[in-house]
Amino acid sequence: MTLETKKSVFVELGKFLKQFSEKDTIKKSDVLHNDLFFDDFEKLIHLSQSHNGWYTPEQVYFAIKSWADALTEENLDKWLSQYSSEFTQDDKTEKTVALILAGNIPLVGFHDFLSVLITGNKALIKTSSNDQHLLPFLAKYLIAVDESLKDKVTFVEGKLENFDTVIATGSNNTARYFEYYFKDKPSIIRKNRNSAAVLNGKETKEDLEALGEDIFRYFGLGCRNVSKLFVPKDYSFVPFFEAIFKYQDVIHYEKYANNYDYNKAVFLMSNFKLLDNGFLTLKEDPSYASPISSVFYEFYENIEDLQTRLEADAEQIQCIVSNDLVKNSTPFGQTQNPRLWDYADNVNTITFLLTTK
Structure with a gap:
């Protein structure tokens, strides 16, 4: 052929x-x-x-x-x-x-x-x-x-x-x-691998609603789902929670609800401080891989240092969502719409297949 x-x-x-x-x-x-x-x-x-x-x-x-x-x-x-x-x-x-x-x-x-x-x-x-x-x-x-x-x-x-x-x-x-x-x-x-979002507090409601798509599509099970937020000091999560309220129906799906109840209980029994809106918990945590129904967050002080951190952690990250705050960002709401030339783990499969003997 x-x-x-x-x-x-x-x-x-x-x-x-x-x-x-x-x-x-x-x-x-x-x-x-x-x-x-x-x-x-x-x-x-x-x-x-x-x-x-x-x-x-x-x-x-x-x-x-x-x-x-x-x-x-x-x-x-x-x-x-x-x-x-x-x-x-x-x-x-x-x-x-x-x-x-x-x-x-x-x-x-x-x-x-x-x-x-x-x-x-x-x-x-x-x-x-x-x-x-x-x-x-x-x-x-x-x-x-x-x-x-x-x-x-x-x-x-x-x-x-x-x-x-x-x-x-x-x-x-x-x-x-x-x-x-x-x-x-x-x-x-x-x-x-997991995906992260970098916010600076200037995102529009539409940006944050689209971020909800990046979090909740496929119930958060994909490597391209955002499971970690990087936010500046004193960031208010109120606009974020207001914007993602449109995804509240996810809690009516039994498998997701069971994970929400279980993971929230584990966090609370461990005396972790949580932000919670009834269908998603936010936990301050340096890890990238959060459990289903939860997103981890971490504060940053300046974007240059964060860029260095993200480059050092590249092998743990599938994609990064932001309004061009860091290099090679994916637009809000687009993580689950990769193009044919967006390779998993940034490994070019076509080149591998064409050049391997």
Whole structure:
């Protein structure tokens, strides 16, 4: 398959996904293979919560929309244009890439899957037990669009065997296992990361409402969810709490509410001082990884020192949200809408796949 053919296949997938929306799913006559896949995919969206309690229809629809928006001809061209001279056109140098995927949010491993196929390699995939259905379904759709992909995609349940390189995502604990187990293979091993926001008190209500999206999307389970706030001395959290009140319905979801009650109780029994609005607790803490339903915060004295701190902690941070207060900031409300060229852990997957022997 040529690069243009590969891109066209994923553009068709983008058109298929574009039909599905929480508010107005519309079946379109010009989308390929709707007769085979449309109804079953809609059913799968609503069944996802029975497979993983955190995968509510709202969250799955959001993930689908994010990928539908990403998989356009324009985005794929922009993403891949810088590598065009490096791509092989006949796939004679293809590798088998083992993908060990996380399952914390819907389709979290799709970018790795896309990267492997778009570079002309084979994907040997071990899904997370928390997300075993969405990606295999989309793989079947891609194969229906181009049958030559059938030999490029394999899902495995047991031991991974006969592969050339590895991309594995897990916790800090599992990463140590991965690093030992795959020590003889070229690899990308991803560990725990969290995201932070830097505020200075001049944010608008709209900024802070958008920050709520960065905190509460996927119930805070993603590495791109903001779990830490850096605020100046004497910062008032009143505008923040007023702005995020629109997300109060999150407490009506049982799994989130259970985490809120449990984590709040643990904090209080430990005599920690908390700020609390009834569905989110704020705790002063130097760590980045806060539990579900809680966000840590820390005071800073000057932005230059904070920039140095963030650079030193770079391996713990996925992205930083601010109004350009620090380098390489992500705008408020955009953490869960990464572009194709926004690589997890800032490791360029395409370059890795194209240059690894």
